[in-house]
Amino acid sequence: MDYNWDFATLFQNWRVFWIGLQGTLLMFGVTAVLGMSGGLVIGIMRYMKTPILAWPARAFVEIFRNVPVLVQIIWFYYAFPILTGVETSPFLAAVLGISLNTMAFSAEIYRAGIQSVEKGQWEAGKAIGMSFAQTMRRIILPVALKRVLPALTNRGIEVFKMSTLASVVAYVETLNQAKLIADLNYNPIESYTAVAVIFFVVLYPVVQATYVIERKLSRSDQ
Amino acid sequence: MTELVKVKNLHKSFGTLDVLKGINLTVEAGETVVLLGSSGSGKSTLLRCINFMETPTEGRVYLNGEAVGDDVNGKMRYKEADLCKLRSRIGMVFQHFNLFPHMSVLQNVMEGQITVLGRRQEEAKDKSMAQLQRVGLAEKASEYPSRLSGGQKQRVAIARALAMDPEVMLFDEVTSALDPELVGEVLKTMRQLAEEGMTMICVTHELGFAYHVANRVLFLNQGEIHEEGQPQALLKTPKTQRMREFLDGHALFKLPE
Amino acid sequence: MEWNFAPVLGSMDILLLGLLNTLKVTGLALLFGVPLGLGLALSRLSQMRILSMVAAFIIEFFRTTPPLVQLFWFFFAFPILFGVNMTPFTTAIVTFSIQSSAFFAEIFRSGIQSIDKGQWEGSKAIGMTRNQTLRRVILPQAVKRMIPAFMERSIELLKTTTLVSTIAYTDLMYQANDIAQRTFRPLEVYTVIAVIYFLLIFVFSQLSIVVERRLAKSGEGTVH
Numbered sequence: 221m222d223y224n225w226d227f228a229t230l231f232q233n234w235r236v237f238w239i240g241l242q243g244t245l246l247m248f249g250v251t252a253v254l255g256m257s258g259g260l261v262i263g264i265m266r267y268m269k270t271p272i273l274a275w276p277a278r279a280f281v282e283i284f285r286n287v288p289v290l291v292q293i294i295w296f297y298y299a300f301p302i303l304t305g306v307e308t309s310p311f312l313a314a315v316l317g318i319s320l321n322t323m324a325f326s327a328e329i330y331r332a333g334i335q336s337v338e339k340g341q342w343e344a345g346k347a348i349g350m351s352f353a354q355t356m357r358r359i360i361l362p363v364a365l366k367r368v369l370p371a372l373t374n375r376g377i378e379v380f381k382m383s384t385l386a387s388v389v390a391y392v393e394t395l396n397q398a399k400l401i402a403d404l405n406y407n408p409i410e411s412y413t414a415v416a417v418i419f420f421v422v423l424y425p426v427v428q429a430t431y432v433i434e435r436k437l438s439r440s441d442q
Numbered sequence: 443m444t445e446l447v448k449v450k451n452l453h454k455s456f457g458t459l460d461v462l463k464g465i466n467l468t469v470e471a472g473e474t475v476v477l478l479g480s481s482g483s484g485k486s487t488l489l490r491c492i493n494f495m496e497t498p499t500e501g502r503v504y505l506n507g508e509a510v511g512d513d514v515n516g517k518m519r520y521k522e523a524d525l526c527k528l529r530s531r532i533g534m535v536f537q538h539f540n541l542f543p544h545m546s547v548l549q550n551v552m553e554g555q556i557t558v559l560g561r562r563q564e565e566a567k568d569k570s571m572a573q574l575q576r577v578g579l580a581e582k583a584s585e586y587p588s589r590l591s592g593g594q595k596q597r598v599a600i601a602r603a604l605a606m607d608p609e610v611m612l613f614d615e616v617t618s619a620l621d622p623e624l625v626g627e628v629l630k631t632m633r634q635l636a637e638e639g640m641t642m643i644c645v646t647h648e649l650g651f652a653y654h655v656a657n658r659v660l661f662l663n664q665g666e667i668h669e670e671g672q673p674q675a676l677l678k679t680p681k682t683q684r685m686r687e688f689l690d691g692h693a694l695f696k697l698p699e
Numbered sequence: 700m701e702w703n704f705a706p707v708l709g710s711m712d713i714l715l716l717g718l719l720n721t722l723k724v725t726g727l728a729l730l731f732g733v734p735l736g737l738g739l740a741l742s743r744l745s746q747m748r749i750l751s752m753v754a755a756f757i758i759e760f761f762r763t764t765p766p767l768v769q770l771f772w773f774f775f776a777f778p779i780l781f782g783v784n785m786t787p788f789t790t791a792i793v794t795f796s797i798q799s800s801a802f803f804a805e806i807f808r809s810g811i812q813s814i815d816k817g818q819w820e821g822s823k824a825i826g827m828t829r830n831q832t833l834r835r836v837i838l839p840q841a842v843k844r845m846i847p848a849f850m851e852r853s854i855e856l857l858k859t860t861t862l863v864s865t866i867a868y869t870d871l872m873y874q875a876n877d878i879a880q881r882t883f884r885p886l887e888v889y890t891v892i893a894v895i896y897f898l899l900i901f902v903f904s905q906l907s908i909v910v911e912r913r914l915a916k917s918g919e920g921t922v923h
Contacts, residue, residue, distance in 0.1 A: 289858070
């Protein structure tokens with residue numbers, strides 16, 4: 221392995237990377253917020269006893285969890301416009317694909333969290349005259365959300381990594397920009413290594429934080 | 443009489459906490475020794491240092507006259523293989539049984555004989571059945587531990603240890619996790635073992651067992667042997683204030699007149 | 700706008716071939732990934748500090764970097780760096796074996812750590828070595844608890860294999876792109892493969908739910 225690493229060219233192109241990183245962060249921000257807030261609504265719907273709410277929620281979760289994200293993105297990019305006549309930009313196609321998938325996954329996380337709260341809490345809420353919505357908002361959710369924090373953070377990490385899939389429909393993000401640099405300068409080793417390192421550097425502290433949160437929560441639950 | 447277990451100037455500390463502060467103890471073959479003491483006195487740690495479940499910080503342990511470990515310029519070295527060999531010669535029974543839930547009762551008793559001693563399947567099976575017979579559980583051989591009561595589990599654990607043909611048995615609070623009505627059957631098994639001449643070192647809170655079965659009782663306090671002697675004398679007329687307080691703490695304890 | 704499935708149905712043999720390749724990549728990645736994951740987990744739990752740290756780094760690195768980046772790296776960078784030839788197929792197997800092994804390692808680790816400490820003590824007391832204890836006592840119990848997490852991860856792997864289409868391996872996704880371009884019927888093609896993926900993965904995940912329920916009924920805890 222006597223390869224001469226050349227990171228100089230990469231540094232000359234730092235602006236290209238920077239634009240990509242902004243694209244990655246934008247994609248992550250939008251899909252994480254949409255996915256995790258939408259997931260909460262669907263998760264609560266799935267928890268309800270009313271079939272008219274629970275069944276569509278269940279169907280939603282099954283469909284968007286079981287179809288690979290890449291297939292969804294491609295479908296929204298190539299098929300959706302034909303079906304609806306609405307043009308989808310690379311950004312929109314990727315946002316739709318990743319958000320819907322995230323909604324489905326986080327819905328299941330929220331539901332598990334809500335289910336993990338002891339029945340007695342519901343009864344206590346009812347006993348002091350609170351409605352379903354009040355009990356859910358004031359008593360159940362605060363406990364449930366705390367418990368699902370590690371799972372939700374893990375999902376967030378997955379969402380961040382998923383943003384690279386947007387490069388497949390030529391959305392400008394980090395991997396897409398790295399491909400550009402690699403093709404122009406014939407330095408795939410440095411470019412792709414750089415992307416890997418960027419993701420590792422960003423996500424490693426987050427992963428470590430989830431371990432700390434998990435340990436803290438398991439202690440405070442006792 | 444042969445000195446079966448000998449402990450010389452044993453120290454054990456966990457970080458800055460000194461749990462054992464120089465214990466000397468000799469156990470003769472066929473003796474039953476009971477270790478008493480309040481929690482934190484170091485009695486369990488002492489037991490666990492004898493078969494090296496914990497490695498002593500200082501001091502030496504001898505089994506049947508042979509010293510455990512090698513003295514390398516005053517520093518003790520213990521080879522893992524030697525310690526495994528040592529543990530196979532010393533039986534230990536725990537408070538929480540530690541039976542293997544994925545194996546049947548018979549497999550539990552056979553496991554060590556096959557993987558550690560290298561016995562043949564047939565021999566191990568015969569041996570196991572004999573030991574299960576001894577603790578009165580031969581008919582449970584094909585059951586899984588989850589189907590047994592606590593007392594039965596503990597007797598299986600005793601059979602598992604006995605099947606290794608140990609030279610000495612260590613009992614670490616073996617009745618503490620049991621429902622009161624199940625304590626008797628385990629104590630009976632232990633008494634029977636003692637009467638058959640097994641060498642036993644027991645950490646227990648069962649003063650009745652100590653009184654009737656032990657040849658010798660040691661009272662540990664803050665990592666040292668505080669008082670020791672014949673059970674009848676020691677339990678009725680303790681010499682020290684500390685031991686009197688300990689015995690008073692076991693308020694239900696009534697000595698025969 | 701009207702649906703016309705004829706061109707897609709006419710290319711069903713190509714799609715099936717793609718499906719077969721998808722399953723092939725998933726199966727091989729599992730075949731190598733699981734033992735590799737066990738090795739990583741045991742190294743991570745090893746008492747040798749250096750070994751443990753190296754294993755931890757590998758695990759965290761492959762868990763925090765996007766699989767698509769890994770795939771590109773093994774496809775474009777690895778061959779130049781080591782002077783070996785990487786076909787799309789070998790790239791896919793190498794990448795997904797290592798990538799999934801990092802996740803399997805964490806499943807193994809939490810499974811092993813979920814076993815009661817008393818099991819180590821009981822084995823130690825009858826003279827078993829660390830390896831004997833792992834093999835005879837800990838792993839047989841741990842593996843049972845890990846099954847649901849294993850199945851979940853395998854399903855994730857199956858979904859992730861769609862990425863190999865970007866390096867021109869002829870999996871189901873790639874075949875779909877190909878047919879869509881040739882027939883100009885992207886709507887039908889992509890809808891059909893979305894349905895195929897959905898059915899395939901739905902069946903697997905329902906199966907894993909059944910298995911998880913069975914395990915729960917037999918009184919076994921599970922880890923995730």
